Amino acid sequence: MPTAAGVSKGTLYVVGTPIGNLRDISLRALEVLSAVDCIAAEHVQSAQKLLAAHAVHITAHSIHTRIMPLHQHNEGNATEKIVELLVSGKSVALISDAGTPAISDPGALLVQQVRARNFPVVPIPGANAALCALSAAGLIAPHFFFYGFLPAKSGERQRKLASLKTLYACIPVFYEAPHRVLECVADMVAVFGPTREITFARELTKIFETIHTSILGESLDWLRADENRLRGEFVLLLAPVEEPDQEDISPQAVHTLAILQRDLPLKQAVQLAAEITGESRKKLYARALLEQRAGM
Numbered sequence: 607m608p609t610a611a612g613v614s615k616g617t618l619y620v621v622g623t624p625i626g627n628l629r630d631i632s633l634r635a636l637e638v639l640s641a642v643d644c645i646a647a648e649h650v651q652s653a654q655k656l657l658a659a660h661a662v663h664i665t666a667h668s669i670h671t672r673i674m675p676l677h678q679h680n681e682g683n684a685t686e687k688i689v690e691l692l693v694s695g696k697s698v699a700l701i702s703d704a705g706t707p708a709i710s711d712p713g714a715l716l717v718q719q720v721r722a723r724n725f726p727v728v729p730i731p732g733a734n735a736a737l738c739a740l741s742a743a744g745l746i747a748p749h750f751f752f753y754g755f756l757p758a759k760s761g762e763r764q765r766k767l768a769s770l771k772t773l774y775a776c777i778p779v780f781y782e783a784p785h786r787v788l789e790c791v792a793d794m795v796a797v798f799g800p801t802r803e804i805t806f807a808r809e810l811t812k813i814f815e816t817i818h819t820s821i822l823g824e825s826l827d828w829l830r831a832d833e834n835r836l837r838g839e840f841v842l843l844l845a846p847v848e849e850p851d852q853e854d855i856s857p858q859a860v861h862t863l864a865i866l867q868r869d870l871p872l873k874q875a876v877q878l879a880a881e882i883t884g885e886s887r888k889k890l891y892a893r894a895l896l897e898q899r900a901g902m
Contacts, residue, residue, distance in 0.1 A: 613641040614728075616692045618720045619699045620713065622706040622732015626811035628659045635730050636660055639671075643696040646676040646688055648703045648712055656701075676700065678712050685716045692725045699730075706734045710754040710781055736779050739807035739841035742817050743777075747846035750777040758786065760793055767797040772895050774849035782840040788829060790842070795822045803845035809838035855893055859883040863890055872898070 613619070619638050624630040639645060639657065647653035650673050676684040688698050700707045700716060707713035721727055736752050751773055757763045770778055782790050794804065800823025809815045816835065820828055829835050862883055866875035872894055880887035 613638055613697045614726065615695045615697055617697050617726045617728055618688070618692065618717070619697070619728050619730055620707050620717060621699050621701050621730040622734065623656060623701050623704060624811065625704045625733045625735050625738065626809065626815075628656065630733050630811055631656075631660065632730070632732060635732055638699055638730055639701075641697070642671065642699040644672045644674060644688070644691055644698045646674055646684060646698055646700045646716070648675070648677050648701070648707075650675055652703045653701060676712055676716065681712050681715050685719050688716060689719060689723060689725075692720065692723075704733075704735075706732055709734065709736075709752075733811070735781065735807075735810055735839070735841050738810050739805070739817070739843060740777065740779065743805045743807065743819070743843050745777050745805065745843060745845055747775055747777045749775060750779055752779045755781050755783075756790060760789060763790065764793045764797055767793060771797065772892075775846055777846050778844045780842040782842055784836050784838060784840065787836060787840050787842075788826065791822070791825050791829065794842075794844070795826070798822060798844065800824075802847070805843040805845075806835075807841040807843065808835070810841065812838070814838070849896075855885055855889055856883065859885040859890065860893065863894060867894065 619642060621635050621638055622632075623635065645653055653673050674684065674687065676688070691698055700713050702708075702711040702713065705711065708717055717727055740750060751770070753766075753770075756766055780790075791804070794802075800821060802822050803819055804822050804825050805817065805819045806825070806829075807817050814834065814837075818828065859879060863875060863879040866878050870878070873891075876887055876891045876894055879885065879890050
């Protein structure tokens with residue numbers, strides 16, 4: 607049953623918190639943080655700072671609320687402790703250092719296990735860096751693809767980026783740390799070429815918030831031009847690319863390619879289909895990739 611503050615016993619609340627400006631928090635989030643029995647936080651000090659910043663809006667109860675750490679290194683153990691609290695009828699709020707928990711932050715395992723044991727999970731919406739950046743980037747596409755953090759090693763990172771080359775009419779969105787952003791963008795240039803546009807969104811909602819768009823070929827120079835541009839957490843957004851025009855491929859070429867693909871590897875089938883029909887190998891290859899993706 608809900609308490610006077612609207613918080614129910616045996617319930618996990620997933621609470622979105624500010625990504626920079628501490629005033630970007632909802633009244634409902636403050637009510638929940640004030641009333642729960644325990645707060646599971648990525649870092650205890652960050653949670654204490656958040657509560658202190660809003661002391662005038664929270665109840666005396668929250669001053670004594672237990673704050674326990676839940677981060678990537680202890681999420682398994684912390685999950686069991688939180689489940690025990692829920693079993694005993696306690697209410698728990700999950701927060702990350704910034705933004706919405708369980709999105710490129712710890713918390714997904716906890717939510718999964720709590721739901722698996724049939725305890726209520728209640729989302730309290732809040733800030734999210736990816737959506738914040740998308741709303742201010744001015745990129746137009748019917749879809750976006752949130753990837754999060756790319757691999758730290760260049761070879762694996764380039765392979766992951768290459769897998770997104772046929773992501774058409776869609777804005778790929780990535781998070782990146784300041785100490786890796788130059789390497790990451792260099793790999794994007796290598797994979798996507800110098801003419802594709804990229805938008806950098808850094809220090810969102812903070813004093814030195816920057817939203818800058820350039821082509822990839824000029825982006826490294828822009829980053830290096832001012833050492834301050836390499837500070838803060840980044841959201842990287844790539845401009846969408848249009849799907850290749852397939853309408854001018856003849857039905858005969860499409861049929862020939864389909865027959866060859868039954869027995870041959872993709873590249874060999876495309877090469878032979880191009881030689882037999884005289885169609886563009888590039889267009890046939892793009893067509894084959896699209897059909898391959900559609901069949902997954």
